[in-house]
Amino acid sequence: MTPQSVELRGIGKSFGTENVLKGIDLSVRPGEFLSLVGMSGCGKSTLLRMIAGLEAPDRGTVSIGGSDVTDMDPSERNLAMVFQSYALYPHMNVRQNIATPLRMRRLPLSARLPLIGGLFAPSQTLREIDAAVEQAAETLHIPHLLDRKPAQLSGGQRQRVALARALVRSPAAFLMDEPLSNLDAKLRAHMREELASLHRRLGATFIYVTHDQIEAMTMSDRIALMSEGRIEQLGTPDELYRSPATLTVARFIGTPSINLLPVEIDAQGKVAAFGQDLGLQAAAAHAGPATLGIRSEDLRPAAEGLAVRVLRAETHGADRFVSCQLLADETVRITLRQAAGETLETGADGLTHLAFAPERAHLFGADGARRELSVRERVAA
Amino acid sequence: MTATDFPAETTMATASSRSRTDRRMALRGLAFxxxxxxxxxxxxxxxxxxxAAFSVTDYQLGALSIRFVGLxxxxxxxxxxxxxxxxxxxVxxxxIVIPFGVFLALGVALLVYNRKRSRAFWEVAYFLPVTATLVAMATVWQFLLHPSIGPVNAAIKWFGFEPVAFLxxxxLLIPTMAMIGIWQVLGFNMVLFLAGLTAIPKDLYEAARLDGARNPIDRFFTVTWPILGPTTMFVVVTTSISAFKVFETVAVLTKGRFGSETLLFNLxxxxxxxxxxxxxxxxxxIFLAIVLILSIWQTVHMDRKVHY
Structure with a gap:
């Protein structure tokens, strides 16, 4: 099966009075690894379940490979899904678990019945299924587990079995609902790599739901960042990081979180923070309160700039994160990223100044939308 | 090897002090x-x-003498x-009661489970016979099945058939009483199955649908039936025991006439x-031995298949 595209048009869904999806349009290209990320409750899981057919949209259409599947049963959509809980059949051993999608599709109902089913199963088909199961197990490095029951497996092994069950029949697309969130941190990092390489090897369409932006950033070709039932931004991980379309995206993407500075745009479009001109120019039409976003790596210690008090520093191997408090408004926290060897000179009271790279700052209006920003020669106040 | 002698002595010293603590702990455990x-x-x-002592004597209730009679x-x-x-x-x-009491209850539980608003009503309706006193209910059944005044025979006659002397x-005696037994046990078994059904993770059904289980039969055999295994085993064992204990219906309906004695009634x-x-x-x-052997056999036989 060649990888298929998945198209969503105007998908809407309400649960009672709550509007959980507000008109989603999304095209997933064939063979793409697309992540749906967002806070819990943003509608990403509901959207995935609609693609799977487990949930019906109130409005809009779902197409797979160009044909409309909106009213089709999940069993007919030829999709494979990996659940957060893995959803392995506890009474079957690994071999039977992986074989289930093939048995359901290739064997007649009479051959699938318990006890007597074996009498009706064509042996040629059974041999083909066995071979496919062996190969799927091989791909995920679990041939030695085939005769075990799920209860005898670790979380990571169950994860692999769930993946093998998904890929055993070359589906049109793989749907994954937070598949790594039940694993410990180390295994999660390892499985991220494996999933990405599995995607490269299979060349299949992956739609991956996660609340963890690191998973999305590291594996995806593109990310659709969702918030409150809408797609805030759709783009490559780099696009989302370098030019977040909204304040929500800027906040969500990046570790540590982006530093946000309350600023004021005056009638000429000059951007100032706490009365201090920042040397940035916005459109005059956008005069009013706004938010300036600065990534931690775009800050550096300086002789003048934002006056801050250093609170503490954390060393993370190669990086060092310094948390500071803005003097002008003590509720504003600023994180500065440095190389581990670097130091930060402070006065006796822990005070210092930070400057930032103005061309890499992001300006967001009061409505959260991104605003154009240019660098201007600073005029002494 | 002198090097090991010292450690050996110290272990002995600690061992004796440990055995004193052990003894104290054991006493405490026994007290609990x-x-x-x-x-x-x-x-x-x-x-x-x-x-067991009585069973090897000829003792009669109130008798003054007692004699050992062996087996x-x-x-x-x-x-x-x-x-x-x-x-x-x-037997x-x-x-009759075990298969019908178990599988009808499973069927009813499956039907009731998928009701949204009427579920509570059906649960209560099917559970009512469990709460009722069987002696009283047997009297009601006696009336219902009465050859001349009972509504059941009235219906049979209305359809143009001869009245049936159920009691x-x-x-017909044992099958009739078995039917009442099924009626009695159905609600209880249904509730057990409902509890089992509630415990099945929804994910499994969804996984089965994506795996291509398009009809309910596939979903039943792939998910419901195997996962209900432990529940089914419990239901079969309890239903068997209560079936072997049948007493009230016999005592009320026939008092053992027409050769309708059961083990407990005879006892x-x-x-x-x-x-x-x-x-x-x-x-x-003998009765206890039968029930014990049956329960152990069922548990051992089924346990291998239902636990994973």
Whole structure:
């Protein structure tokens, strides 16, 4: 099966009075690894379940490979899904678990019945299924587990079995609902790599739901960042990081979180923070309160700039994160990223100044939308 | 090897001090276990021993003399037509009640489980017979099945058939009582199955649908039936035990006439009507042995298939 595209048009869904999806349009290209990320409750899981057919949209259409599947049963959509809980059949051993999608599709109902089913199963088909199961197990490095029951497996092994069950029949697309969130941190990092390489090897369409932006950033070709039932931004991980379309995206993407500075745009479009001109120019039409976003790596210690008090520093191997408090408004926290060897000179009271790279700052209006920003020669106040 | 001598001595010293702590802990443990253990002995173990003692005597309730008769009571039971008939009746009763009582309850549970608003109503409706006193209910059934005044026979007659003597035709007696037994046990089993169904993770059904289980039969055999295994085992064992204990319906509906005795009813007759305490004790032991063997066999046989 060649990888298929998945198209969503105007998908809407309400649960009672709550509007959980507000008109989603999304095209997933064939063979793409697309992540749906967002806070819990943003509608990403509901959207995935609609693609799977487990949930019906109130409005809009779902197409797979160009044909409309909106009213089709999940069993007919030829999709494979990996659940957060893995959803392995506890009474079957690994071999039977992986074989289930093939048995359901290739064997007649009479051959699938318990006890007597074996009498009706064509042996040629059974041999083909066995071979496919062996190969799927091989791909995920679990041939030695085939005769075990799920209860005898670790979380990571169950994860692999769930993946093998998904890929055993070359589906049109793989749907994954937070598949790594039940694993410990180390295994999660390892499985991220494996999933990405599995995607490269299979060349299949992956739609991956996660609340963890690191998973999305590291594996995806593109990310659709969702918030409150809408797609805030759709783009490559780099696009989302370098030019977040909204304040929500800027906040969500990046570790540590982006530093946000309350600023004021005056009638000429000059951007100032706490009365201090920042040397940035916005459109005059956008005069009013706004938010300036600065990534931690775009800050550096300086002789003048934002006056801050250093609170503490954390060393993370190669990086060092310094948390500071803005003097002008003590509720504003600023994180500065440095190389581990670097130091930060402070006065006796822990005070210092930070400057930032103005061309890499992001300006967001009061409505959260991104605003154009240019660098201007600073005029002494 | 002198090097190991020293450690050996010190281990011995610590061992003796440890054994003192051990002994104290063991005593404390025994003190905690004692109330439960004594109760168990007083209300289960002792009566069983007394029962076993009676079963090898010719004791009659109120009699002044008692004589050891060995296994005579047991051999007498094997030659006792009434006992053998009661045994056959009970087996027939169980053979009808167990499969219907289990599988009808599963069917009802599946139907009721998928109701949204009416679920509570159906649960109560099916559970009511469990809460009712079977003696009273048997009287109601007696009326319902009465050949001349009962509504069931009225309906049969209305369809143009001969009235059926449910409670006097010897062939129909046990099946009729089995039907009442099913009616009685259905609600309880249904609730057990409902609890089992509620515990099945929704993910599994969804995974099965994506795996291509497009019809309910596939989903039943892929998810529902195997995961209900432990519940089913429990339901089968409890239904078997209650089937072998059938008593009230016989006592009310036929009083053992027309050859409708069951094991427990026969036991009751021997023990409390005829005051053959020794013989009744032997019958009780046989009954207990049957139920025990059956339960153990079912558990061992099914346990291998239902636990994973």
């Amino acid at each position: 276990v004692a109330p439960a253990a004594l109760l168990l002995i007083a209300i289960y173990i002792l009566p069983m021993i007394v029962l 005579q009571n047991f051999t007498a039971a094997m030659d006792d037509d009434v006992f053998m008939r009661a045994f056959a009746n009970t 027939l009763y169980a053979v 006097s035709n010897p062939v 009751y007759l021997e023990g409390f009507e005829y005051s053959n305490t020794g013989y009744a004790a032997a019958l009780t032991l």
